[in-house]
Amino acid sequence: MEDYKFLFKVVLVGNAGVGKTCLVRRFTQGLFPPGQGATIGVDFMIKTVEIDNEKVKLQIWDTAGQERFRSITQSYYRSAHALILVYDISCQPTFDCLPDWLREIEEYASNKVLRVLVGNKIDREDREIPTHVGEDFAQRHSMYYLETSAKEAENVEKLFMEIAAELMEQARSKELPRYENNSPTINGRTTVIGDSNCCSRMS
C-alpha cells in the first residue's frame, strides 16, 4: 500500500481572489500559475512531505471563495485537521470579512482544528493591512499567523511544513488518531478506540 504514516486534511478558505489556489499550486507544483481562473467548487491535491524522517501525506482542499459555492465548501470543514484562512494584505475588504469566516469555522469545523491565518501577496507594494494588525487579529482569535507571497514563493513551504509538523506533534500526543500504513482510517475528532479496550473484536 501507500507509504505514509500520517494523513492530514488541510482546507484553505477565504475571500475570492486572495490567492488560495496560487498558494496551493506554489506548494504542490512549485509554480505561480498565470491567468488563474476562479476556483469552481473545490479542488483537491495531494502532497507527501517528510518530517523527522516520517512520511506525512497532506490532502489539500482548495475551496472556492465565491459566495455561491459556500454550501459545497462548508461541507469540508468538519473533517479538516487544519484550516488555513487567507486574506490579501493589499485588499482591506478581504481582511474585513475575516470575522464572517471565523463564524463559519465556529459553526462547521471541529473545535480541535488547527487554525492558521495567512496574509498573502506581501510582494505587492500597495499594502493596506500592516503586519501587526494581522498578527493582533490572529492572536485575539488564537490562530497561528504567517504572511506569504505565492508569487515570490515566500513562506509558502514554511506554511505547509509547519502545519504538517504541528499536526504530527498533536497526533503523537494522541490528540488525533494515528494513521497506520494499511488502515488509513480518517477520523477527525471522534474518540480514539484504544487497543486496551476489551470489546474490540480481536483474537
Add this chain to the structure above:
Amino acid sequence: MTSTERIQSTVLSLVETVNINGNMKEEYEKLAQEEEAVNLRLESLFKRQCHIEGKLRGMTKVLPNLQIVHSDAQQLAEMITFTSTLAENVSAKVRQLDIARSRASDCQQRVHDLLDLQLCAEGVKASLHSEDYEKAAAHVHRFLAMDQHLLEQTADIAEDCTNVTNSFSLLQDAASQLRSVVNLRFDEAVRAEDLASVERFFKLFPLLGLHDEGLEKFSNYLSTKIADTANGNLKTALSTQASDRRANIIFADTLTLLFEGIARIIEIHQPLIETYYGPGRLLRALGPLLRECDVQLRRIVAELQRCRRLEALAQAARAAQAGAGPRAEGEEAQEGAGGEVRQLDPALGELAIAHARYALFERFLRRRLAADADAGAATDADRRARLLEVDAALARGDTCRRMQELLSTYLGLERLFMVQSVRKAIALDALDDAGAGAAGGLCSSAVDDVFFILRKCIRRAASSGSLDGTCAVINNAGALLEEELCSALRARLRQGYPSGYLDLTQAYNSVLAGRLQPTDSEQQRVLFLAALNNADSASEYVETLVKQVSDEIPVSTPMERSKLDSCLHGLSSSTSGIKSVLDYGIQQLRASAVKPRVGPWVDSFQSVSHQLSEDEFTAYEADQPFVQTLVRNLHGLLENFKESLTPGNYDTLVTILTEEVTIHLEKAVFKTSFNRLGGLVLDKEVRALASFLTSSTSWSVRDKFARLTQMATLLNLEKVTEISDYWGSSTGPLTWRLTPSEIRQVLALRVDFRSDDIKRLKL
C-alpha cells in the same frame, strides 16, 4: 634472485631492531608471507610474457596492411568531394528553374485575375440588374479574393490602364451596393418570417467579407425564435394544474425545453454555418443565442424560486442549521419542520433534475465548441488559446452562474432535508418486528431508515450531475451519522440496562404487540439491546453504503475519482464513532447485566471445600456441583440474550462474560485453601468452564483462561519442587501469565506445602 637477497638482508637488519622489541618471530613471519606473495606475482607476470610476445608478433605482421587501407580511404574521400560539388552545381540550376517557373505562374495568375476582373465587372453589373444576388456575390467574392494591391500596381504599368481602373472601381461600388442590399433583404426576410430568404441571404454575407455581421444577424434572428418558444413554454408552465402528472417538475421541464431548443438550433444550423462561413466561428455565432439563454433562464429560475418558495425553504434551512448543535429532544421540534420537510422532497427532486439537464446542456455546448475550435485552429498555440476562450466564455455566462447558485440552494435544502428526516426517523424509532427471534436479533427501524435517507439523498445529489454537489452531500451524511445517529444511540445507551431477571422474549413481544403494558424496565431493556444491535449493524450499513455509492457514481477523470474516494473515505471513517458508541454500550451491559450476576455465582466457589479426602473426591467428581451450577447459570444468561443480540454483539457478550468469570474465579481461588485433590478438582472445573464458554462462541476465548489454568496446574503439584518442571530454562513453550510473586501466593494456598519450601524456590 636479487629481490630475495634484498629481502633477506632486510630481514637481517630487521631482526636486530625487532629483537629489541622482542617481536622478531612475528615480523619474520609477516615478511615471509610478503615474500611468498611477491614470488607469486612474479611468476604470474612471467607466465604472461610469452602471450604478450605472441601478440606483438601478430601486430607487426598486420602493420603493412594499414598503409593500403589508408590510401584507399583517401581516394574515396576525393571521389565523394567531387560528386558533391557536381550535385551542388546541378541543384543550383534546378533552384533557378524553380524560381523562374513560379514567377511564370504568378504572371499567369495575374493575367487570369486581369481577365477575371473584366469578366466580374461585366457580370456583376448584369446580375445586379437581374437581382441575381448569388451570382453578383460570387463575382464580388472572386474580386475580393484577388490581390487588389498587386492588381493596382499592374494597372499602372499596363497599357490599357483605364480599363482596369474602371473595372476596379465598378466592382468596389458593386460590392458596397451588394452589401447594403443583402443587409436590407435579410432584415426584410426576418420581418416577413421568410425562413427561406433568411437562409438565402445568410449564405451571401461571407462572400462579401461580412462574416461577423452575418453570424451576428443570423444568431439574433434565431434568438428571437428561442425567446418566442420560451415565452410560450413558461406561460404553459405557469398555468399547469397542480393535478398534472408533471406539475412537480414543471419548471425543470421548462428549463429542459429551453436547453433542448437551443441544442436543436445548433444541431440544425451548425452545418450551414460551417459550410458557408468555415470552421472556428461557432463561438462567435452562438454569442447572441447564449445571451438569450441567459435572459430566458433568469425568468424561468425566478418563477421556479417564487412558485416553489425556495427562499422561505432556504430560510428554514438556515434556521434549522443554526440550531443544529445538540439534538433537539421532544416531538414539538420535529412537528414544526415536518411540513417543510414534506414540501422539500419534491422541490429537491426538481432542482436536481434542473441541474442535471443543465449539466447535459453544458457538456453538449463544450463538446461542440471544442470540436469547432479544434477544426478552426491553425496551430497548437492557437488551439490552446481558442479552447481557453471557450472555457472562459462558458464560465462567464450568466446561465452558468445562476445554475451554480441553484445548485447551492439545492445543497442547502438537501442538508435541511437530510437533518430533519434523520431526526424524524430517530424520533419515530420503532422496534422492528421482522427482527423478532430471527438470526439478526432485536433491531429497530431507526438505523434502517437513517441509511435509507442517506442513500436517497446521495443518489439524488448524484443525479444532479455535479460531482462537487455529490461530494458535499456525502460529507454532510458523514457529519449526520456522528452528530445525530451516534448521539441518539449513545443517549439511549447512557440510560443503561436495568438489571434483574427477565424474560426478554416475552418483554419484547409485549412491547411489540402493545398488548401488555410492559414495565418500564422491561421496555428499557429491550430498547437498550436494540440500540446496541443498531450500533453493531450501523457500521456494516456504512460500509455497504460507501461501496454502493462508489460503484454507482460515474466519474470521468482520475482526479474526480480520487476526489470522490477521499470523500467516501471520510464517510466510512464515521464507523469509528459508531464503534466507540458500541463499546460504550457493551461496558454498560457488562456493568449492569454481567458483573452483578456473575459475582455471586462464582463466589459460591468458596463455600465448597477444596480439601478433600479420597472418598469426598470421588463423590464430588461424580456430579461436580459447583461447576455444573455455574455452567447452567451462564448458559441461562447467554440463552436469555442469544435471541436478542446480533451475532457480533452476542460474541462480544460471551467475551466479556468470560472475562468476568475468570476474574472472579481467580479472586475466589485466592481465598480458598487446597489440598492436592482439591487442586485436581479445580483443574477439572476450569477445564469444564473453558470448554463450555469456548463452545458458546465462534471467537477464541481460551486465552482468557490461561491464568486460571496455570493456577490449577500449580495447585495440582505433588511437591513444591515439581514446579521446576514448568519453570526455568527447561520449560519449553509454556509462557507464564502469573508473576513469580503470584506463583508463590498460589502455592501458599496448598495447606500441605511448607512455606519455607515455597520461599526457597528460585523463580
